[in-house]
Amino acid sequence: xxxxDTFHKIIDELAPDLSxxxxxxxxxxxxxxxxxxxxxxxxxxxxxxxxxxxxHFLDDKNARATVESGLDRLIVSIDGTxxxxxxxxxxxxxxxxxxxxxxxxxxxxxxLKSSTPHVIFxxxxxxxxxxxxxxxxxxGKELGVDEVRLKTAxxxxxxxxxPLIPTIDKFSRYAKGDNGEYQLKNSLSNECWKLWHSSVITxxxxxxxxxxxxxASHQMGSVANASFRSLWTNPSYMNFRSAILNSRSSIDIxxxxxxxxxxxx
Numbered sequence: 001x002x003x004x005d006t007f008h009k010i011i012d013e014l015a016p017d018l019s020x021x022x023x024x025x026x027x028x029x030x031x032x033x034x035x036x037x038x039x040x041x042x043x044x045x046x047x048x049x050x051x052x053x054x055x056h057f058l059d060d061k062n063a064r065a066t067v068e069s070g071l072d073r074l075i076v077s078i079d080g081t082x083x084x085x086x087x088x089x090x091x092x093x094x095x096x097x098x099x100x101x102x103x104x105x106x107x108x109x110x111x112l113k114s115s116t117p118h119v120i121f122x123x124x125x126x127x128x129x130x131x132x133x134x135x136x137x138x139x140g141k142e143l144g145v146d147e148v149r150l151k152t153a154x155x156x157x158x159x160x161x162x163p164l165i166p167t168i169d170k171f172s173r174y175a176k177g178d179n180g181e182y183q184l185k186n187s188l189s190n191e192c193w194k195l196w197h198s199s200v201i202t203x204x205x206x207x208x209x210x211x212x213x214x215x216a217s218h219q220m221g222s223v224a225n226a227s228f229r230s231l232w233t234n235p236s237y238m239n240f241r242s243a244i245l246n247s248r249s250s251i252d253i254x255x256x257x258x259x260x261x262x263x264x265x
Contacts, residue, residue, distance in 0.1 A: 001032045002203050008041060010201065010223055015045040023051040025200055026214055030057035036065040043070035052077060052122065054093060058101030060108075066117065067108045074117035076102055076145070079124045081135040088128040089153075089164065099143070106144045121148040125171035125265070126164040150265045154256060158182045170265055173258055184256070188249040192259055195241045199232070207231050209240055212253045 011018070021042050023029045029051045032038070039049050050073035058066070066074065078098050080086030086095040105119055121140045125133065133150060140148035152173045155162045159181045166172045174182040194210045201207055205224040208216050218240060221231040231237065248254050 002038075002201070002205065004034050004038065006205055006223060007038050010228060011042050011045055011047070013228055015042075015047055018047050020048045020050070023049065024053075025202065025211060027203070028054055028057070030062065036062070036069040036071075039066075039069040039071050043072075048072050051075065053101075054090065055098040055101030056094065058104050060104050063101065063104035064108045064112075066105060067112050067114050071117040073120065074105065075120045075122045076105075077124070078102075078121050078136060078139075079126070080129045081132045081139055085129040085132060089124060089126055099139075102143050102145065118147070119145045121145045123148065123150050124153040125150055125166055125168070126153050127166050128164070130166045130168055130171060152258075152263055152265065154258065156256070158256070173263070184258070186258065188254055188257070190245050190248045192244050192248065192254075192257075194259070195244055199228075201228075209237070210253070212257050214253075218253065 023035070023039065029035050030053055039051070042049050049069075049071050051071065052075035055076045055078075076098065077090070078086070078095075079089045080095060083095045086098075087093055102119070102121075105117070108114075109117075109119075121136060123129070123133070123136045137148050150171070152171055153164060155164055155174065158165065158174050161176075161182055165174060165182065169175070173185060175185050177183050192210075199207055199209065199220075200211055200213065201223060202216050205222045206216050207220040207223060207228065209218055209220065220237045220240070221234060223231070243251060244254070
């Protein structure tokens with residue numbers, strides 16, 4: 001997990017220009033024992049903070065600490081309104097914990113008279129739960145979340161099809177081609193705003209170009225031994241940006257990228 005001192009170093013360097021900080025990347029943020037302290041440190045520096053969670057660790061104490069941290073936005077992943085549909089995507093997860101964690105957050109927002117965090121129910125629409133869209137919207141209203149958002153799902157090895165690909169076309173990132181294989185709905189044009197707009201820092205301080213580099217296969221360096229600003233303009237980063245502009249479709253992490261696709265429905 002990212003060391004607290006390393007995090008402070010990054011925020012101290014970037015806070016004057018950093019506008020939005022996402023506390024998640026391929027993992028559950030609340031597993032970090034100092035998570036709420038990290039959020040508060042960034043919040044106190046004037047940075048807008050957001051995270052996404054499975055809500056399994058939002059017990060009463062953690063929920064209160066979350067509200068007190070100043071977290072601006074909390075995305076709660078709820079990908080089914082029954083245990084059966086929920087665990088078809090969130091394998092090993094417990095829907096009841098999601099609901100309990102959400103209730104704890106809503107309770108402490110009210111008790112502390114706090115307008116934050118803005119609580120979003122995020123519902124990834126996949127085939128096993130696509131019939132539950134109305135149910136999750138009603139559940140969100142019942143619990144008092146601020147917003148329910150429907151999101152298309154990224155599917156791995158989608159070419160031959162998948163039991164997760166929705167039957168309702170607008171909720172799918174993929175379309176079946178004339179050859180019977182699935183493909184991304186968007187074309188891979190030689191551009192990507194993310195390479196000039198944002199970056200990802202992994203749990204151990206490695207800098208990678210975007211959230212689609214899930215295995216950190218394109219490392220630009222590490223904040224453990226260099227400033228972020230020096231990495232942002234180093235040869236590795238500049239060469240990667242050039243590769244995007246010249247032949248994005250040849251870069252492995254871009255082949256399942258949804259840049260240009262309607263992700264939220």
